[in-house]
Amino acid sequence: MRTWLFRNVLRSPLTMPAPKPSAAALAELATRVDQTARQRLGRSLAIRQVDAGSCNGCELEIHALNNAFYDLERFGLHFVASPRHADVLLVTGPVTVNMKEALERTYAATPDPKWVVAVGDCGRDGGVFAGSYACVGGVAEVIPVDLHIPGCPPSPMQLLEGLLALLQAQ
Amino acid sequence: MSVSVLQTVLENGQAVAAHRPWPRVIVTAETWTVLGSGLAGGAWTLLGLWGEVGWVHLALHESTSGFIGVASLACPEGRFPALGRLHPPAQRLERAISDLVGLQPVAAPDTRPWLDHGRWPLRHPLGNARAPTQPLPPYRFLPAEGESLHQIPVGPVHAGIIEPGHFRFTANGETVVRLEERLGYVHKGIEHLLSGASLEQAARLVGRVSGDSTVAYALAFARAVEAATATEIPTRAHWLRALMAELERLAHHCGDIGAICNDAAFALMLAHCAVLREQVLRASAACFGHRLLMDVVVPGGVARDLAASDVDLLRALVTDLRRQFAPLVELYDNTASLQDRTVGTGFVRPVLIQQFGCGGPIGRAGGRAFDARFTSAYPPYEQLGFAPLTRTDSDVNARVWLRIGEVGQSLALIEQILDQLPIGPVRVDVSRSGQAGEGMALIEGFRGDILVWLRLNADGTVARCHPRDPSWFQWPLLEAAIEGNIVADFPLCNKSFNGSYSGHDL
C-alpha cells in the first residue's frame, strides 16, 4: 500500500480547473437572497443533501462532485450528515407526498441562516412525475427555494457552477 | 432442457392470445393455489406479482427447464387467495397490490399497508380510486421482546447522499436481533402515470423508475413493447443496447466496490474507484450524449448511433480501465484490515437466496446462478461468450469479489461487442397494427433482473404497465443479513446490497 500511495503522490492530479459560476444562478440568487444574507454566503458552506423522492439519478451526479475530477471540498463546500450542521439544503426529487413531512422537518431542523437549492427538473417542477397523486411538485411547493439547478440529471459541472454561484453571491 | 411441469400446469388454463413472448394463462383459484405451493416447495421462482382492476397476475420461472409463464386470476369479488401465506417473498408484493389496486389477499399473514402511508389524496389509485374516508391506523412495527433490548429508529432521511427509507433496529447491546424495514417514501405513482401515456412518455418514465438502472429499464420497456407489437428491430440496435447495458454495469459496479470499501473506512478505494466510474460516464456521454445514458434506448431501437471514431474511444477506455483496475483488486486482496470487516459480515443463507429468487450480484454471490442475460438469452448475448459467475460464501466479501469478477466480464463483453458490431440502421418505427397487445421482458440490470409487463391499447398508448425492480427480492434479505451482526456494520451490509428505494417504491 505504501508504494501505491507514493506513486499517487508523484502523479499529477486529475482535478479540473474551477468553472465559472453559472450566470443564471447568480441572477436568480441576486433576486432572491437579500444583502445581509448574501454577506454570510460566500464562505465555507456545509451542505445537507435531501432526497425527497428522486429517481436516484440526481444523487449519482451529486456523488460525483466528490470524485477527484470535481473535488468539491477544494471550494470549501462539503457534505454533512445532519441538517443541524448545514447551511445549505440540496434537495432532489418531485417531493413525494410520503416525503413532504420529512422534508419540512429537515428544513425546520436546519439553523438560520439557511439556503435551499432545488436540484434537477424534478426539483424544479416535478419533472416527468408532475401531476401524480403521489407527488407534491417542485421543492418550492414545500419550502422556500433560493436557487434552482435544472437538468435531468444536471451534470456535476452544472451542479458545480450553481454551487459556486452561492459562494460568489456577495 | 427437461419437460416443464410449470408449462403442464398452465396448460390447464385458458391462454390469452396476444401475450408475447411467453404465455399468459387465465387460471382458476385452485390452480392459483397449486402455483403457490409450487413456489413454496421451490419448484419455481417468483418473478412478479401485480394487479389491475379485477385481476391479479403472477409471473413464474422454472429453472430446470427455463420456462417462464404468467398466470392470471380473476377477482370479481375483489379478493384472491394470498400466496404470501405459503411463500413469504410474495407478502410485500401482495401488500402493495392491496394498497394500489384494492384487491384483498385472503388469509394473508401480514395485512399492514406497505406503500400507502395514509397520506395520498387517493386510496387504491390503480383500482377504483376514491378519496380516503377515514385515516389509516398508525403503522405497527413488529414486536421484539426480551430483556435489555432497545430500538434504534433510522430514517427516512439518512446521513449520507442516499435515498430515503426507514429502518427499525432492535438491538441487544451492539448486536442487532431484528431489523424491520419500512419503505414507500419515494413512491411517485409511476404505474398510474404510465396508464394512458404515449410510448414516448412511457419510455421516459420507465427510464426513471430507478435512475441508476436507466439503460436496463429502458431496454426492458422497449423489449416488452416490441414483443407486444411484434416489432423486429435492426441487429445493430441489439448490439448497441448491450454495449450501453455493459457500460452501465461497469460504472455502477466500480462505484459499488469503492463505496463498500469506504463504509469499511477504507476511503482510498472509493477515491480510485470513483475515478474509474467517472471515466465510464464521460465515455458514455461522448458516445451517446448522456452520462447516465438516459433516453437512448427507445422502443424500435436506439435513439443514437455510435460513430466509428467512438469505437476507438471505447477500446481505449477498456484498455485503460483494465490497467487501472488490476492494482485496485490487488490492493483489496492484500489489505487484511479491510477484509477483516468484510469477511463473514452480512451473511445470507443460500436457501433464502433461492427462496426469494434473489438476483444480481447478491444472488450470484450466494450460489444462485441466475443471470437474465444468460438464462433468458436475449440478443446479442446468445452470441457472446460468457457465463454467470457464482460464489457460495454469500457475505460482504463475496459480493465485493463477485462485482470485481463482473467488472472484468463487462470489459470483455464490451470488447467482444466492439469486435462484432454489425453495421446497418439502428431504429425502426414500432409496428402499429391498430390492435391491442401484451408483452413482457426480463433484463439483467447491474442490480439484478428487471421485469416489465405491459398491455398496449389499440391506439398504441399504454393501458397498463408494471415494472418490477430486483430490489423487491433483495430488501427482505437485508433484514436477514444483518441479524447477529453489530449495528456499526449495517452501512457495510446495506452498501453491499445497494438496493434501490426508488425502483422498489415506484
Ligand code: SF4
Ligand atoms: S431530475 Fe431526472 S435524474 Fe433527477 S430525480 Fe428527476 S428524473 Fe431523476
